[in-house]
Each structure stands twice: as structure tokens, then as C-alpha cells.
């Protein structure tokens with residue numbers, strides 16, 4: 001009896017221990033299951049983000065492809081924002097735009113892409129600016145002539161030390177180490193900075209490289225209020241030709257010289273048409289360079305302003321920023337390109353994503 005009694009007791013203890021072990025196992029398995037579920041949730045979310053990014057990028061590429069296709073159809077001998085490659089892809093006239101913008105600030109047109117179920121999957125928007133509407137730092141002018149224009153352009157962008165910045169830019173791109181009166185070279189400036197670097201002494205690859213030059217600030221590079229930024233006024237792509245159909249009022253005034261606001265206004269008013277807006281159906285772009293010189297007062301200005309000889313009616317390089325967006329813009333991808341419009345077919349000469 002005693003034996004069977006102790007047996008019964010020990011069986012009870014065994015059952016208790018087994019129950020405890022089972023309970024612990026349940027707890028441990030639950031923790032593992034919860035952990036796995038959480039990991040799957042995170043992975044599903046990461047896959048979702050990845051899918052959104054791929055979709056957004058594909059939309060940006062689609063917008064770009066659409067633009068290139070329209071550009072290929074352009075076979076006439078002048079270029080303006082009133083042409084199909086701009087109006088059909090970049091801006092809807094009814095969306096309105098600001099006058100005097102030279103086309104740079106037009107409201108972008110959002111093109112909705114429909115997925116197979118008919119729900120809106122995302123949008124792409126394009127912003128285009130004509131590099132031929134800007135002043136070329138790489139142009140073939142003499143350093144003296146270039147410097148004169150640069151001083152005025154940098155002043156137009158709102159800088160007070162424009163002579164110093166202009167000299168420093170010319171020192172940055174010229175091949176020697178002799179600094180101009182207000183300039184800066186490696187030995188006397190850049191190599192003495194807390195984080196020193198060499199003066200490039202070679203041509204610029206992008207306009208943003210100017211941020212390395214003494215005196216050039218991020219504020220000066222971008223437009224603010226009524227002031228244009230150096231990005232809107234300068235280019236490294238063209239050889240100096242300037243398209244009168246896309247040049248901004250600010251740059252045209254610099255090229256025409258002091259007191260030329262009326263003359264610049266006459267040119268811009270004619271090309272923008274009755275509504276005063278570039279890139280709309282009523283525009284009257286200059287189709288031949290000869291037409292430009294028929295503007296009263298412009299031929300006379302040409303003799304005193306040699307820079308005006310660079311005016312043309314064609315675009316040779318265009319910058320395009322294509323943005324694809326999904327989920328009401330929560331995920332967006334941007335592609336920036338520069339397109340050469342010089343040969344038979346347009347071709348991309350610069351590509352940057354991010």
C-alpha cells in the first residue's frame with residue numbers, strides 16, 4: 001500500500017512537471033511564431049516599398065520616353081515652348097503659367113497612368129528647361145568678354161560680390177595658377193581652406209560644380225522670390241548660342257546691356273503672344289534669326305553689345321527632370337537628364353537618378 005501510495009505521488013509530480021514543460025513549450029513556440037509573423041510583416045512591407053519604388057521609377061522613365069518620342073517628331077528649323085514636345089508633355093495650357101518666366105516655372109502637367117483594373121496607379125510629371133536659354137560658361141568668348149557678362153549675371157542672381165565671384169569662376173576654369181585681381185587659385189585660397197582641395201583649372205562638368213568656387217553659395221544657385229538662380233542662368237552644355245525663344249528676361253536684359261528693359265520686354269511679349277505666357281497656343285515664336293533683328297531697336301543694340309551675335313532660334317540642349325510618383329506621391333523617383341538636340345535624333349548626354 002505504502003509502495004503504491006508513493007507511486008501515485010510520484011506519478012502526480014511527473015504529470016505536473018510534464019504540464020509545466022508543455023506550458024513552457026507553448027510559450028516558447030508562441031514567441032517564435034510571433035517573431036516569425038513580425039518578420040514576415042516587415043518583409044512584406046519592404047517588398048511593398050521596393051515595388052512602389054520600381055513603379056515610380058518606371059513611371060519617370062515612361063514620361064522621359066514620351067518626351068523623347070515627341071522631340072523626335074520635331075523637324076522644323078526653330079525651337080520654342082509652344083511646340084508639341086513641350087506643350088503635349090510638360091504643361092497643360094489651361095493649368096496656367098506665370099508670365100515672364102521664360103518657361104522655367106510653368107505648372108507641370110501630371111499624367112496619370114491607369115493600371116489594368118482601371119484604378120489610378122501613379123503619375124509622372126516633367127519639368128523642362130532649355131540649356132540654350134542660358135549663358136554658356138564653356139562658350140568660345142574671350143575670358144574678358146565672358147567675365148563682363150558673368151559679373152552682370154551674378155548680380156542679376158542677387159550677389160553683391162559679383163566681381164569677386166566672376167574672377168574666381170574664371171580662375172577655376174583657366175589652366176594656370178595665376179589668380180586674377182579678385183580671383184582665387186589653389187595656393188592662395190582653396191588649399192588653405194580647413195578642408196583643402198585643388199583648384200580644378202579645367203572646364204566645368206556641371207553647373208553645380210560652381211558650389212566649389214569661392215563665393216558661390218547654395219542660395220545663389222537657386223531661384224528665390226523674384227531673383228533667378230545661377231542654375232537658371234548658366235549652362236556648361238552649349239557653345240554659346242542662345243535661343244531667343246527660351247531665354248529668360250533676366251538674361252536677355254544682361255545681354256542687351258543697361259537700360260534695355262523695354263527692348264527685352266518687346267522681345268518676350270512678342271514670343272509669348274496675347275496671353276503673355278510662354279508655351280501656350282497663341283505664342284509667336286521667332287522662326288528665323290532674321291525676324292529677331294526686325295524688332296525695333298535690336299539691330300542698333302547689336303553694334304554695342306557683341307553678345308547679341310549669339311542669339312539663335314534653335315535649342316541644342318534640353319534639361320528634363322522626370323518624376324514618377326505612386327500612392328499619392330508618398331513614393332517618388334526622379335530622373336534628371338540632359339538631351340542633345342543637335343543630330344538627326346535626340347540623344348541623352350547626362351543621366352542622374354535620385
Ligand SMILES: [Ca+2]
Nearest residue numbers: 074076078079
Ligand atoms: Ca522645333
Ligand SMILES: [Ca+2]
Nearest residue numbers: 171174176201
Ligand atoms: Ca586657374
Ligand SMILES: [Ca+2]
Nearest residue numbers: 272273277280
Ligand atoms: Ca502665349
